[in-house]
Amino acid sequence: MRYAISYVSTANPALSETExxxxxxxxxxxxxNHNITGILLYSQGNFFQVLEGEEQLLKDLIDRIKTDERHQNVITIFQKSIPNTQFDGYQADFISLNDRYNDENFDTYLAQISLLNPSIQSSVKYILNKFTEGIK
Ligand SMILES: Cc1cc2nc3c(=O)[nH]c(=O)nc-3n(C[C@H](O)[C@H](O)[C@H](O)COP(=O)(O)O)c2cc1C
Known part of the structure; x- marks a missing residue:
């Protein structure tokens, strides 16, 4: 079974751009390398992440992520089983979002989302809009 998790979190203020x-x-x-698809964005002190992958692999990963001291206040947006889809083999590109925002980037994120499982696309789109609202 495939599984999907999405959350937002607050980056540790001590983190440098390099880190x-x-x-x-x-x-x-x-x-x-582990057939996990999704998107990870950083913007103005916050992370937004969507992860899709094999259920146990993903549950173990989210446990590691949640205890990572590079961020805090991890708020889960959704966490659920999803049907297998044709997108299973897709290898995601992860995009760093920073102050240099432009519309072209946003189109890239939307294209990325369209490759996610249809059952989570609409909520991810909604949050992406909220996430980028403050910097447009
Ligand atoms: C915001 C954020 C997102 C992360 N996302 C992932 C991820 O998608 N995949 C991953 O392997 N590690 C991710 N990590 C790193 C993990 O928290 C962890 O450092 C890594 O899995 C190695 O675990 P270990 O130090 O216990 O070996 C993320 C870290 C942060 C701060």
Missing amino acids: IQEALDFSKDWNN
């Missing part, structure tokens, strides 16, 4: 980029790069590599 944020390192967390994003590590996540991208590990997830791509």
Whole structure:
């Protein structure tokens, strides 16, 4: 069974931009090697993440993420089983969002979301809009 998790969190204020980029790069590599799809964005002190993957793998991963001291106040948006879809093999690109926001980036995020499981797309789109609202 595949599983999906999404959350927002507050980045540890002590994190440098380099350290944020390192967390994003590590996540991208590990997830791509474990057939986990999704998106991870950083914007103005907050992270927004969507993860899709094999259920137990994902539950173990979210346990690690939640105890990571690089962020706090992890608020789960959804956490549920999802049907397998044609997107299973898709390897996500993880995108770092920072002050250099532009509309082109937003289109990229929307394209990324359209590759997620249909059962979670609409809520993810809604949150992405909220997440980027403050910086447009
Ligand atoms: C906001 C945030 C998102 C993360 N997302 C992932 C992720 O998607 N995949 C991943 O392998 N690690 C991710 N990590 C890193 C994990 O928290 C953890 O450091 C990593 O799984 C290695 O675990 P270990 O130190 O227990 O070996 C993330 C960290 C942060 C701060």
